[in-house]
Amino acid sequence: MTTAGTANRAAEQYCTFWVAGLFFGVAVDDVQEVLRRQPMTPVPRASRAVTGLINLRGQIVTAVDLRVRLGLPDREDDQLPMNVIVRSRGEVVSLLVDDIGDVIDPGESGGGDPQPTPSTMPREVQDVVRGVRPLPDSILLVLDADRAVDVATTTDTTGGNP
Numbered sequence: 001m002t003t004a005g006t007a008n009r010a011a012e013q014y015c016t017f018w019v020a021g022l023f024f025g026v027a028v029d030d031v032q033e034v035l036r037r038q039p040m041t042p043v044p045r046a047s048r049a050v051t052g053l054i055n056l057r058g059q060i061v062t063a064v065d066l067r068v069r070l071g072l073p074d075r076e077d078d079q080l081p082m083n084v085i086v087r088s089r090g091e092v093v094s095l096l097v098d099d100i101g102d103v104i105d106p107g108e109s110g111g112g113d114p115q116p117t118p119s120t121m122p123r124e125v126q127d128v129v130r131g132v133r134p135l136p137d138s139i140l141l142v143l144d145a146d147r148a149v150d151v152a153t154t155t156d157t158t159g160g161n162p
Helices: 004-011
Strands: 013-020 022-027 029-034 050-056 058-066 083-086 091-097 099-104 129-134 138-144
Touching: 013 058, 013 083, 013 091, 013 138, 022 083, 083 099
Parallel strands: 022 138, 058 091
Antiparallel strands: 013 022, 013 099, 029 083, 050 058, 083 091, 129 138
């Protein structure tokens, strides 16, 4: 039996991860699973943010590199990305991130109330962040999974993988 209190608590839990030193969280309800690096098939003529396709137990999943999507520097060649598999608009998509954190509940960990996204953040980051949650030791950028996987809004669509 689910109560309104339980549903609200689940909405406050975030799967956390890092991308280029930025600390993000996505609602646990949007996350299917977290995986290590997966073999990828390139997608010719796709946006540069679409790194490729992965086979997730027979399901073909598009992999979107958040570094590229957010206009951040490329990761080092020896740094392998991790996959945060999210559900967005009825589809499953992999977000490629640098490192995975914990599932946190900002209310329970002494965090502050949700705040609007600062206007000083780069536009590409502002476009995918719902807001921020101050934590005792950091700031959590709350990622909107639907907007993060929308690569049609990226400015570079001429690249792609050969």
